[in-house]
Amino acid sequence: MIKNIIKSSIILASILFFACSDTPKKVETITEVDPLIQHIDSSYKANEDFFMFANNSWFKQHPIKASETSNGIFKTIEDSVNAAIKQICIQSSLANVEKGSNKQKIGDFYKSSMDTTLLEKLNITPLQEELTKIDNISSLADLPKAIAHLNTIGVSPLFYFWIGPDDKNSSFNRGHLWQGGLGLGERDYYLNTDERTLNIKKEYVNHIQIMFELLNQNEDKAIATSNTILQIETDLAKVSKSMEALRDPYGNYNLMATSNLKINLGTDFWQNLLQAWNLNTMDSLVVSQPSFFKALTPILNKYSIDDWKNYCTWNLVSDYASYLSKDFYNEDFYFFNTVLSGVTEKKPRWETAVNETNDALGELIGQVYVKEYLPANTKEKLKEIGENIRTVYAEHIKDLDWMSEETKAKALVKLAKINMKVGYPDKWKDMSAVEINSKTYLMNILKLNQWAFNRMLAKNGQPVNKDEWGMYPQTYNAYYSPSFNEIVVPACNIIVPGYEGKMPDDALLYGIIGGSTFGHEITHGFDDEGSLYDENGNLNDWWTAEDREKFEAKTQLIVEQYSAYTVLDSMHIKGDATQGENIADLGGVTMGIEAFKKTDHYKNNVIIGGLTPMQRFFISYGFAWMVNRRDEALAHRVMTNVHSPAKFRVNGVVSNLPEFYETFNVKEGDAMYRNDSIRVKIW
């Protein structure tokens, strides 16, 4: 196998040299096969399908496991991080540790999630107390209190509530209500009528029925219950805004005095809800989608109290099913993993336990992870790449031919003020109040949810703490927060699979970490949504009207480009809903290229693995999105996720970049070719 790879990499190198006009000055000799080269499938042409060209050999050699929705760079990094977390869990559970210490919490939580024998014995009993509370609801007047309680244990029927930065005053914490209540996550599942959607809806009702039979409803009753729940959720879906419509921060900002909630929304439900959380002093809150909340009042009156009890029970059991005995666990797995994502086998129990422990106690695990499992200079290296991207970003903004000097000056101020949190937090969250034991898995989850909710309630009336992180250091992901005007890049973004223990070359560093991570996240500050927030994180349009118009003409090209891509049979990308991510991808790689051009690797034209610097940069970018996903999971993502599928994150971006055309000799008539008039350049 290795031989074949070497052979194909030599052929490939000659093809690539043919397309490249640079004269190599320095060839780096490597004794082993370069991991990046092994991804390439030269039976695909770079100018026809770059994503498959850059990645398909890897896909062929690494089929998706029956227990996974996908395989690729994310899964590879997750496996390596999970191996570390497993060690941390096991070491914590073996040690004779002090009660209340981080080790005790990690070790005991892990043990509780591994003890499937006990889970069988307990069956539904750990949830019984909560089920009884719902059963005791006797009238519609009891509902706000019951739903308020469910929120404290992490269950959100009908809507979502949180306390966080006010969009127009980012240092002030405010309460927010947001549309919700859909078990399938997205309104299109309830409203679309294509065969795939109808089949999922049918399976969904069936799934609800089985869950109620497990809760001892007889078959006829369970059938009726499941149909009513679908009806309730369909009513909610009809008054919910679409994913596209939600991309309007001004539309989502509707401040209401709490004293006016009853008049504005037609029910005292909301005041009773706030009272149940002891938020009587809250004088106003943001009702993000007033049309949804107004429409809730007739929906609340349309159904009987028994229907609402069933709806609450459904929300509770669905959220906690995976912490119960295997009847519940298996049925929940079947619908959410097999039906929605095509996964047919379960992961080994240890892996599920590791994932759950990390989800629950990632803040504590992260403290060990960064000390014991990452190179010492991780933070510094990430920071260096991030600052290099910021520098080229500023140069690009100054050179833009479509933006006025006035708006440029403000964009530069915003860019300079983006706070870069990299690696891990300086101050960890205090979890000393959380009690964890080794026996009651479900109760551990419930207590953690309560801790998180109470922690959030305590923010009411307090200034925003801008030191907080929304991700763990061991999370292979990153984000931009418009309210904080910050990017957060966790430590494990330093990992490049195949290059563990050695520093990857600059093409990899800038193709992956520089372009698709730092460049991408910074661009979110300047995408269709982020660009509406100013340098202090406030919703405050700082653009001239003319510049905004020019910007929107460019983003419209992106919307049209991605809407035209077919993902599966008749399924297209939602160009509107995904535009922010697509803008970020394009801006990210543009800056990745510019920062890479400043490196010695590029300037000295260093050849690695037979690849010129630019060839290597683009193939590295392909590697950043090396993800092969099952069709079912792909369809589910297109329905519910604002990111385009991996293939289009690569092909859609590079086909807009002049460097790509030069590097791979892309000509009119090639599949990767886009006419000059529709090629997008924004930042």
Ligand SMILES: [Zn+2]
């Ligand atoms: Zn993004």
